Amino acid sequence: MAVVELKKVAKVFASQAGRLTVLVDIDLEVADGEFLCVVGPSGCGKSTLLNLIAGFERPSSGEIVVNGQPVTGPSPSRFVIFQEPALFPWLNVYQNVVFGLRMAGVDPSEQQDKAHALLKAVHLSKFAQAWVTEISGGMKQRVAIARALAMDPDILLMDEPFAALDAQTRDMLHEVLEEVYQQTSKTIVFVTHNVREAVRLGSRVILMSGQEGRIIEQFPVHLPRNRYLEDVEVVTIASRIRDKLRQEVLRSSGEEGEHAG
Numbered sequence: 001m002a003v004v005e006l007k008k009v010a011k012v013f014a015s016q017a018g019r020l021t022v023l024v025d026i027d028l029e030v031a032d033g034e035f036l037c038v039v040g041p042s043g044c045g046k047s048t049l050l051n052l053i054a055g056f057e058r059p060s061s062g063e064i065v066v067n068g069q070p071v072t073g074p075s076p077s078r079f080v081i082f083q084e085p086a087l088f089p090w091l092n093v094y095q096n097v098v099f100g101l102r103m104a105g106v107d108p109s110e111q112q113d114k115a116h117a118l119l120k121a122v123h124l125s126k127f128a129q130a131w132v133t134e135i136s137g138g139m140k141q142r143v144a145i146a147r148a149l150a151m152d153p154d155i156l157l158m159d160e161p162f163a164a165l166d167a168q169t170r171d172m173l174h175e176v177l178e179e180v181y182q183q184t185s186k187t188i189v190f191v192t193h194n195v196r197e198a199v200r201l202g203s204r205v206i207l208m209s210g211q212e213g214r215i216i217e218q219f220p221v222h223l224p225r226n227r228y229l230e231d232v233e234v235v236t237i238a239s240r241i242r243d244k245l246r247q248e249v250l251r252s253s254g255e256e257g258e259h260a261g
């Protein structure tokens with residue numbers, strides 16, 4: 001069953017420079033429990049695509065349907081995790097994780113049970129009482145993941161969530177996300193610049209064009225889980241995708257046009 005359906009979706013922004021056509025003719029289905037990764041040149045519309053599914057932006061034409069319902073705005077069932085985890089600095093780790101549950105009026109003992117289980121899942125049990133200003137970037141991103149999961153969303157939308165982290169921390173976050181994915185079977189749409197990361201995590205990778213605002217190619221990844229960035233199969237598939245991506249980057253940077261961003 002497709003959880004997310006984009007039907008002939010287009011997005012045009014009206015900017016000072018004029019009309020900017022970012023996405024055109026996007027037909028995409030994301031299946032229940034699928035881990036979809038999105039790659040493409042900078043400025044090609046990856047974040048826009050995610051924001052449309054999140055309901056932060058409305059399509060200029062076409063339709064977005066999630067679980068059979070048209071998307072008309074944001075919903076806690078579609079949770080977005082950004083590159084910079086937007087945690088509440090005046091709350092500690094535990095309080096950040098339970099924030100949404102508190103707002104939703106969830107029973108305090110249930111809040112506590114959920115938070116403890118989630119902090120354990122992201123390996124932060126020892127830091128429950130730490131202030132978020134005292135923890136590292138990777139730890140912050142783990143808090144953001146736990147906070148998202150606390151709301152039990154159907155779909156996790158992740159926009160380059162690990163791009164600001166060093167390689168070791170990123171490896172660890174891959175493990176955490178992999179465990180979460182295997183345990184919860186959430187539907188995940190994950191935007192990244194890192195093609196190997198996309199192949200390590202994704203069940204499918206889509207490549208977006210830098211020029212036309214379209215999905216130009218799809219790559220199913222049938223490798224068994226758990227994978228590693230160094231796996232020969234991961235490297236092989238990633239280098240195929242990277243070649244295509246490089247062509248797209250060259251094509252779009254050679255153009256002074258609207259998608260050169």
Ligand SMILES: Nc1ncnc2c1ncn2[C@@H]1O[C@H](COP(=O)(O)OP(=O)(O)OP(=O)(O)O)[C@@H](O)[C@H]1O
Nearest residue numbers: 013015022041042043044045046047048049258261
């Ligand atoms: N709210 C907006 N108003 C006007 N233009 C916008 C808006 N949001 C995005 N754009 C433009 O749409 C294009 C696509 O932006 P988007 O952020 O989706 O790209 P991206 O693929 O996520 O890029 P990156 O890889 O650099 O994050 C860019 O040219 C950007 O300037």
Ligand SMILES: [Mg+2]
Nearest residue numbers: 046047048159
């Ligand atoms: Mg982006």
